[in-house]
Amino acid sequence: GEDVEQSLFLSVREGDSSVINCTYTDSSSTYLYWYKQEPGAGLQLLTYIFSNMDMKQDQRLTVLLNKKDKHLSLRIADTQTGDSAIYFCAESSSYNTDKLIFGTGTRLQVFP
Amino acid sequence: EAQVTQNPRYLITVTGKKLTVTCSQNMNHEYMSWYRQDPGLGLRQIYYSMNVEVTDKGDVPEGYKVSRKEKRNFPLILESPSPNQTSLYFCASSAGHFYGYTFGSGTRLTVV
Numbered sequence: 001g002e003d004v005e006q007s008l009f010l011s012v013r014e015g016d017s018s019v020i021n022c023t024y025t026d027s028s029s030t031y032l033y034w035y036k037q038e039p040g041a042g043l044q045l046l047t048y049i050f051s052n053m054d055m056k057q058d059q060r061l062t063v064l065l066n067k068k069d070k071h072l073s074l075r076i077a078d079t080q081t082g083d084s085a086i087y088f089c090a091e092s093s094s095y096n097t098d099k100l101i102f103g104t105g106t107r108l109q110v111f112p
Numbered sequence: 113e114a115q116v117t118q119n120p121r122y123l124i125t126v127t128g129k130k131l132t133v134t135c136s137q138n139m140n141h142e143y144m145s146w147y148r149q150d151p152g153l154g155l156r157q158i159y160y161s162m163n164v165e166v167t168d169k170g171d172v173p174e175g176y177k178v179s180r181k182e183k184r185n186f187p188l189i190l191e192s193p194s195p196n197q198t199s200l201y202f203c204a205s206s207a208g209h210f211y212g213y214t215f216g217s218g219t220r221l222t223v224v
Contacts, residue, residue, distance in 0.1 A: 040217075
């Protein structure tokens with residue numbers, strides 16, 4: 001079946017880079033997404049990557065996709081305290097591309 | 113402002129008392145979905161709708177109903193709530209997988 005896994009916690013110092021990792025099982029997924037959830041708020045789409053891409057960069061965010069290992073990562077450069085949130089990886093279902101399968105979320109804590 | 117609006121934000125109810133959580137989007141999106149978020153489980157899809165009068169079960173539909181009589185509204189109905197439905201609920205809409213989802217701010221439901 002379709003499954004997405006993430007580590008639960010990550011703690012980094014302000015100014016360092018953060019790398020949040022995700023593994024997925026459905027090799028037919030067309031799109032992979034990263035969402036951010038701040039306390040008390042809904043999920044906000046950060047970025048996405050097509051399955052035929054290896055990398056996508058958007059300002060401080062870099063997404064790397066390793067299709068062979070079914071591994072997705074999100075790198076946040078120069079991490080700030082405002083980046084503290086829960087980050088969800090999601091893949092589009094191969095049989096229904098409008099359906100997203102979410103991971104459990106990684107809580108990123110940034111300390112001064 | 114383009115948004116998904118859920119009401120109420122917080123709700124405490126008793127077992128067996130029917131309730132409805134409303135969801136409305138102003139972006140003319142065809143696809144709408146309900147998710148529940150539980151610690152350690154990430155987001156799980158309850159029901160989704162591809163368009164008006166077209167709805168289908170997600171991964172955890174038991175105990176829930178939905179309707180899609182108009183494009184903008186997608187209410188979630190709990191006919192007889194039980195304590196295991198205590199959760200954080202999110203409504204989301206999408207113009208298509210290319211754009212990802214827009215999420216509402218969430219409804220925290222407690223069933224006692």
